[in-house]
Amino acid sequence: MSSLSATSATPESAEPWGADQSPSRLLAPDDYREILNQLFLARYFDVRLIKEKKRGHLRGTLYSSHNQEAVLVGALFGLEPKDWISPIHRDMPAFFLKDAKRGWRNPERIGMSIQEVCAQIWGKAASPGRARDNWSHIGSRKKRIVHSTSMLASTVPVAAGIAYSERLRGSNAIVLTFNGEGSTARGDFHEGLNFAAVHKLPMVSVIENNMWAYGTPLELGCPTPFVAERAKGYGIPGLVADGQDVFDVYDKVKWCIDYARAGNGPTVVECRTYRAYGHGDHDDDRASKYRSPEEVAEGRRRDPIAICKERLVELGVLTRDEADQFQPEGKSASEVRDEDFPPDVVAYVREGVQFAIRSPYPDAEEAAWWVFHEEGEPQP
């Protein structure tokens, strides 16, 4: 087992559900296929953005989620529409993957559409935030996605507040937060988790441990080999998942979701993965200053798409041929082509991109609006 994969360093990281009853065993074949499709979608979306950025079509920094898609897909797949999420900079696909369990084109979903997300990235008025803040800093009360700031981990107290408030209404909605491993060093992570643990709030803290916080390695930010060990300080379960294996992520996070929904309180799930490129696209070249090619190769060796496919073949959900039909795995953004992805994936993203390109920018005067809520204020 590679140092990046799941481990049982913490007692809770062993399968808490008993070996043959893992949550993923209860999924239907359609779900399995949907999960693979979502991995394709997340990967393709990222690739497309990388290309658009390279062509100079986008402003701002692109924080690629390449190689980390299993964390997003696996974590989100166990949620219900009423649940809240708070994605961070590297989680752009989360906005349209939320509530996409029954297909991202399902007419009943409340999660964001690819149009909305692309409008945001292209800085257009149709963005849910009317492009006032950039990239991942969108949200929606209706869709139950938290509008984050840049300040890392500052969504954790917010999530605790939502979880408290939901429970008080008698709802059993839960709140799932994403944070990078580096961000767990911040005081807000501690204050939020401490409060959540004191009140046994329905909150799941998913840690995307991609081994690097910008140019700072795990061991300079975290004193323990596993970030999940932070959970011990709050007396709550801390699970470790193989972040390359979407089903392991799903299993562990789903267990936490159920635990929270049943009223048992917050949990931490560390998903061990590896950042494929630089911290942001501006860092792609500099990243070689602090990461050896060998380390990067090793970190990218276990492509989440490949691992998912293997599992589906094993389970008999896909034939080997079906699994081999689309093969983006192992390829980097510059190598991969549209043909490596299912047509619906490509079409969906294209719809979003084209919508965004054709959309108007917000009017300059909007800049002065909505500083305060006022009667008769403009409605977006």
Add this chain to the structure above:
Amino acid sequence: MSSLSATSATPESAEPWGADQSPSRLLAPDDYREILNQLFLARYFDVRLIKEKKRGHLRGTLYSSHNQEAVLVGALFGLEPKDWISPIHRDMPAFFLKDAKRGWRNPERIGMSIQEVCAQIWGKAASPGRARDNWSHIGSRKKRIVHSTSMLASTVPVAAGIAYSERLRGSNAIVLTFNGEGSTARGDFHEGLNFAAVHKLPMVSVIENNMWAYGTPLELGCPTPFVAERAKGYGIPGLVADGQDVFDVYDKVKWCIDYARAGNGPTVVECRTYRAYGHGDHDDDRASKYRSPEEVAEGRRRDPIAICKERLVELGVLTRDEADQFQPEGKSASEVRDEDFPPDVVAYVREGVQFAIRSPYPDAEEAAWWVFHEEGEPQP
């Protein structure tokens, strides 16, 4: 064993040194007597301040350390003069107990004198801080006492910085921080301890768990039954001591001091005790709103002076008669008289108080000094 006393809820709270080699066994009979004397001194000082405050001689809030003296004395006794401490609001005696191991009148000590401490409390110019900030907010670089602010736990990052800096000089000085259990909820506690653990800094975090943070009980501030469990999140030892037993405190803290001095890194020691009065003297009456008389009686049942005496008699350091000579234990500030304390204790405090009373106030114009360090600035 009462719920307030030592426990082995955390693995590290078992004696880590093996049963018959506890650090306190290595102390000389003089040390034992000195420890009892320091308990007397801390108690008498507190009583005296309570009386002065009641008579209207003092401004500001008095945070009594009554019933918690064993934590201060036991923690400080294991330090060397070169070590740093950062006391908080409830630790007023720490300023003159630091480095008082060989007697508080030892001419070679560098710790603060009772005169300095009283000058501070009376707001006089002879205060080490020239009475610019109040009460416990004094410090001294020379004496290696950190000047704290009011913002709880904000000394923890500072302590980490000192510890880092000391070690870099090749010194083996350590830094001992005091914090109330309530203060461990703050982000600064986390950020400081996390950094200390990452770098294995020579730092000991002593938690005075007196069960209440002002009007908030332990369980609303901390999700685990033992605050020391926070240490688990950093992969460092978290010990639990009976805060009423000065020798248990000494043993556990000394173990941590040695651990830090040997380069093994930071530790947390929770000393379980109980706050005798209100949070501050302004709260003495209101405290009955949130604490029952039964709880208070139980919390004060095990007076640290009584427990220390028993031990000294057991060890044959004192005869029963000697132990009974001075009996402040179990008495509250209004009941106790000077005769209940050794004359040297009373005399020492009296010297401080009289010095303070006779000392001049700082001149009003000083208020404008030392905003910035400047060449030719006034020297205090």
Add this chain to the structure above:
Amino acid sequence: MSIGTEPAVGAKRNYLQALNEALHEEMESNPDMICLGEDIGLLGGAFGVTEGLLARFGSDRVIDTPISESLIVGAAVGMALEGRTVMAEMQFMDFISCGFDQIVNNLATFHYRSAGEVNMPVVIRGPAGAYGGGALYHSQMNEAWFCHSPGLKVVCPSRPYDAKGLLKAALRDGNPVVFFEIKELYRRRELEEAVPGPDEIVPIGKAAVRREGRDVTLISYGQNIYHCLAAAEKLQSEGIDAEVLDLRTLVPLDEEAIWESLAKTNRVVVVNEAPRTCGFAGEVLARIAEKGFEYLDAPPARVTRLDTPVPWVKPLESYVLPDVEKVAAACRKVCRY
């Protein structure tokens, strides 16, 4: 809901009781309201502003939080996002620095970032101000930090009537309000007065003339209002007739009230106990210089704290703070110009 500006008929309340009453009434009438803070429940608050709330509304809605100011504000943001109105107490406004990021970067900007989707009906309130020997960390008036952070309303009442009416207005405003209470006024007997009824508020954004005068306008708020009023009395006997304007709200500022007074007096002294540089007194001077230049027969002046922390012992504390004599002296100088 009627808006009262004159004392209602009813029992007299001190400043603290007025605040307490406002909280009780708003908690009663708004079942979606939650109170957060350190020691606000079992204890009823360090000063008693939240007295009785826990017993009446239960621990679900009146939360004794851990000592975590950033959590308090962040959780308030989350609760508001979920649809709540939140009162978040800072035990002393000095500690607001520990929740600073959540206030200025999260709470303040939420409505803006969400393009109007999400309101943030969150009131951050707590005791502020010097003159009580509280020293560096129990004396601050740090309102200027928040006046400089777009998206926050900033309020500071000087009397019981306003304390109640403005707190109720703040809790109904739908925007984040940073609410500075003057702890030295909490129990001041001579201020006791009838306060607004359950359905009344004092509108945010309206200043009030506390004393009419023709020769010079004293602009202030909070505790310094009383220094201004006392200075005005003193000056009266010297033949200087001072008007005293209580801003009550700093953001948004009632500039009209300033112009009205300046049109009459043509001279102005702004008084504020916060540090001088970049304090709110400077902002008022700047606006007057920009837009009220024509009104002025003399340079505008300000009386503020020196640019120092607030030291502890009395003579030092007094040295750095505005007082009646410093205010009177500034008026004399302005009037002699």
Add this chain to the structure above:
Amino acid sequence: MSIGTEPAVGAKRNYLQALNEALHEEMESNPDMICLGEDIGLLGGAFGVTEGLLARFGSDRVIDTPISESLIVGAAVGMALEGRTVMAEMQFMDFISCGFDQIVNNLATFHYRSAGEVNMPVVIRGPAGAYGGGALYHSQMNEAWFCHSPGLKVVCPSRPYDAKGLLKAALRDGNPVVFFEIKELYRRRELEEAVPGPDEIVPIGKAAVRREGRDVTLISYGQNIYHCLAAAEKLQSEGIDAEVLDLRTLVPLDEEAIWESLAKTNRVVVVNEAPRTCGFAGEVLARIAEKGFEYLDAPPARVTRLDTPVPWVKPLESYVLPDVEKVAAACRKVCRY
């Protein structure tokens, strides 16, 4: 140590290189100096300001910290207490809000509280400023918060020469300095110039005239200096001769330089990209109104950001920020008075 005000002879440096050189020289000459910050070591800083420090001085003195701004500042305080000089980088000055309490309540007041016993030679520095499409959290100029917090010096260079000289001065000052770097100027080619040598500094507290003129004084600092200079060029052709004063240091403020210029021009426009209310532009206006009233032939004006966050997309960002035309328009108005 000589103090240079004119470019030294030597290789040309951009703003970023100038800062980097200052850090290398000070680390070299002061073995007690430590650098702290996120990603400053292995990476060399998000922008490269700390490039090469780790390789040259080792990981003991160049520390890649966890993402913990409060720790960074607090540890800097501890190190300074132990006798060190500390450079603490904020990856963006926007994130300084996360270490706010440690800066304003601990670092800033330490010398004061210790009655002069302890100096705090700590420089908190990092990239600041808008105009680059950084949106709400990568665009802030929040210097006013720190100008309002007694005990901090506040510096903001606009060119490579000053960037190096002021950073060296800050690291030798013995006081905490909050040092605002303008990230949009980091690599601006046309600013490249020779910079001070290893033993030279640019003194803190001294403004510099960037352009002489007789009709109106433009007072600014940082990036807005270039808006002022461009506006001055534009105005020249309209017959308005503008002087441009670069404050360089905000605290302590070089008031003499302001009076000197105002004595000549009698008209003034202050330009600053921070939010208007309680910003530093307002402070400058207030001082001018108080003490420079007699110099003025027209009301002083300020051009600032609107009281909004900095929105992301270009037209919105531009809408809220000062630009050349807004500055020119303000000058015209002031000169037409």
